[in-house]
Amino acid sequence: xxxxxxxxxxxxFGVSVAAITGVLAARGKQVDLFGVVVLALVTAxxxxxIRDLLLGxxxxxxxxxxxxxxxxxxTAVVVFFLVRFRELPLxxxxxxxxxxxxxxxxxxxxxxxxFAVDPSIAVLMGVMxxxxxxxxxxxxxxxxxxxxxxxxxxxxxxxxxGASFFVSLTYWWDHARLNMIFGTxxxxxxxxxxxxxxxxxxxxxPKISPRGDDIK
Amino acid sequence: xxxxxxxxxxxxFGVSVAAITGVLAARGKQVDLFGVVVLALVTAxxxxxIRDLLLGxxxxxxxxxxxxxxxxxxTAVVVFFLVRFRELPLxxxxxxxxxxxxxxxxxxxxxxxxFAVDPSIAVLMGVMxxxxxxxxxxxxxxxxxxxxxxxxxxxxxxxxxGASFFVSLTYWWDHARLNMIFGTxxxxxxxxxxxxxxxxxxxxxPKISPRGDDIK
Amino acid sequence: xxxxxxxxxxxxFGVSVAAITGVLAARGKQVDLFGVVVLALVTAxxxxxIRDLLLGxxxxxxxxxxxxxxxxxxTAVVVFFLVRFRELPLxxxxxxxxxxxxxxxxxxxxxxxxFAVDPSIAVLMGVMxxxxxxxxxxxxxxxxxxxxxxxxxxxxxxxxxGASFFVSLTYWWDHARLNMIFGTxxxxxxxxxxxxxxxxxxxxxPKISPRGDDIK
Numbered sequence: 001x002x003x004x005x006x007x008x009x010x011x012x013f014g015v016s017v018a019a020i021t022g023v024l025a026a027r028g029k030q031v032d033l034f035g036v037v038v039l040a041l042v043t044a045x046x047x048x049x050i051r052d053l054l055l056g057x058x059x060x061x062x063x064x065x066x067x068x069x070x071x072x073x074x075t076a077v078v079v080f081f082l083v084r085f086r087e088l089p090l091x092x093x094x095x096x097x098x099x100x101x102x103x104x105x106x107x108x109x110x111x112x113x114x115f116a117v118d119p120s121i122a123v124l125m126g127v128m129x130x131x132x133x134x135x136x137x138x139x140x141x142x143x144x145x146x147x148x149x150x151x152x153x154x155x156x157x158x159x160x161x162g163a164s165f166f167v168s169l170t171y172w173w174d175h176a177r178l179n180m181i182f183g184t185x186x187x188x189x190x191x192x193x194x195x196x197x198x199x200x201x202x203x204x205x206p207k208i209s210p211r212g213d214d215i216k
Numbered sequence: 217x218x219x220x221x222x223x224x225x226x227x228x229f230g231v232s233v234a235a236i237t238g239v240l241a242a243r244g245k246q247v248d249l250f251g252v253v254v255l256a257l258v259t260a261x262x263x264x265x266i267r268d269l270l271l272g273x274x275x276x277x278x279x280x281x282x283x284x285x286x287x288x289x290x291t292a293v294v295v296f297f298l299v300r301f302r303e304l305p306l307x308x309x310x311x312x313x314x315x316x317x318x319x320x321x322x323x324x325x326x327x328x329x330x331f332a333v334d335p336s337i338a339v340l341m342g343v344m345x346x347x348x349x350x351x352x353x354x355x356x357x358x359x360x361x362x363x364x365x366x367x368x369x370x371x372x373x374x375x376x377x378g379a380s381f382f383v384s385l386t387y388w389w390d391h392a393r394l395n396m397i398f399g400t401x402x403x404x405x406x407x408x409x410x411x412x413x414x415x416x417x418x419x420x421x422p423k424i425s426p427r428g429d430d431i432k
Numbered sequence: 433x434x435x436x437x438x439x440x441x442x443x444x445f446g447v448s449v450a451a452i453t454g455v456l457a458a459r460g461k462q463v464d465l466f467g468v469v470v471l472a473l474v475t476a477x478x479x480x481x482i483r484d485l486l487l488g489x490x491x492x493x494x495x496x497x498x499x500x501x502x503x504x505x506x507t508a509v510v511v512f513f514l515v516r517f518r519e520l521p522l523x524x525x526x527x528x529x530x531x532x533x534x535x536x537x538x539x540x541x542x543x544x545x546x547f548a549v550d551p552s553i554a555v556l557m558g559v560m561x562x563x564x565x566x567x568x569x570x571x572x573x574x575x576x577x578x579x580x581x582x583x584x585x586x587x588x589x590x591x592x593x594g595a596s597f598f599v600s601l602t603y604w605w606d607h608a609r610l611n612m613i614f615g616t617x618x619x620x621x622x623x624x625x626x627x628x629x630x631x632x633x634x635x636x637x638p639k640i641s642p643r644g645d646d647i648k
Contacts, residue, residue, distance in 0.1 A: 024422075032417040034372040035364025049270070054481070056490035058272035066334040083422035118498040135572075140351075142360045144574050148467025156466040201464040206456075206515035240638075248633040250588040251580025265486070274488035282550040299638035356567075358576045
């Protein structure tokens, strides 16, 4: 009971953090309160929703009960008004966001395994749960997803490596809770290392640079 | 039988109106006939489709039969050619669109209740059915969703208040048809009041104005 | 067994081609390796995924096994590095892409028929499977879908006519395999004719040209 509560607490923390990054994406965009709430919801629930739809997991996790919805909406409304008066501590938020990324990735990979998909698909479910919400948020505000860009050091890559580590571990060792903890720590450390040493993936640099509209 | 026909008639009216706003969004965008048809379909079916997928309602409402599809495609094709010769009466359309918003919102909230979700989720299903199609349409033409912006006076907010009123009513009073009518009227009046008196939600105005890419 | 292998081979060919067009869309966009892989996956799987979700076909085709995922990821990674050193033969790719369009469209229409939807819905499922992946790809890179624009000669239209031909044929003639082949050939020829003679759909040219934000 206590363990379950701990996990729920962490999930709610992750949802709040994701909602906050959704709100902050509205900066400089002429968005009203409704837009801010939608951006918060999409960021917090987007990845898990796509995962549940793809796996055929009904009901979708946040439709099953009102707790996550109320959490995300309240967070968005509070932050909406709060940032009129106070600057948020962005470096703290960045670490919190790294933790949310790690946690969401593990939850997604674990749910994939619970639906008995191939390990490669489970890893993808993890990455998707971790990053797709932020991608949808960026789409809604008319930006190319930040996670595609080199400046976001080891974001999706940290999720990918962390999920791969977690999924491999479960095949070697049958200790669900410790595996989750190890996977989360690995993802978090990779993400923080990426930020600290500015490690990123190589950029796409084709020989043919101008985008030709001749091909589809 | 007659009542059911009345509701179906209204739903087809709503689909046509949504399809027209989809077509009109293509103005100034170098879009061809196919693009116009897709914009019409996405606007008319987008919200209800996301709702049905989230609720696990199979088949999705417009996949169950050809009527809605044919309605939206025909509307789009007729308007595509019509607007070459005639200007559409935009103020009439705006009232028709307010009615479609109200009707779609009620249908969405009712379907949520039929799937026994939490009242807060049912309200969200209503708002989503009312506004998500227009949001997807704006995404496809590369605009930040109009519904996020203050100039769209009480659009999503009218849907939210109307859906909340309708869902509350059903807990107090067991008269499905009258509740639908009352909820539709409330939403419609709020939307029209928003247009008339230019009432909008507050804008997002953070102290930290430049969008920092440091945080995800 | 042999026939099934042939179809699988063709499907994998189509997935690879779609993945390549996804990678190439990243040109000039400051996208890193992760972004390129996502664009490849979205282009290759997007249409079929939306189709399967709408039809309620579980599991979604590429979630059922790792083959398609590995194909698309490997293709994306290889092309990512290859294009640093070599220009791709775009005119060959364009023909390959026309074939992938034709094949995906037929697979989508057939799956619609297998779920006993209305013929008009089956045609739409075919068109969607053929073109929606490319539309999502364009959304992710912040472009209005290329398939909406007249310069893409007879793209969605070829899919529409080919799917209509295929679906009509199945009502007249009960020869699943030949129908697929005929439908594919018709779609392919229409698309190639569109490219060769630059045949496109009419553009949207309303009398009221400026986009008014007054109507939602």
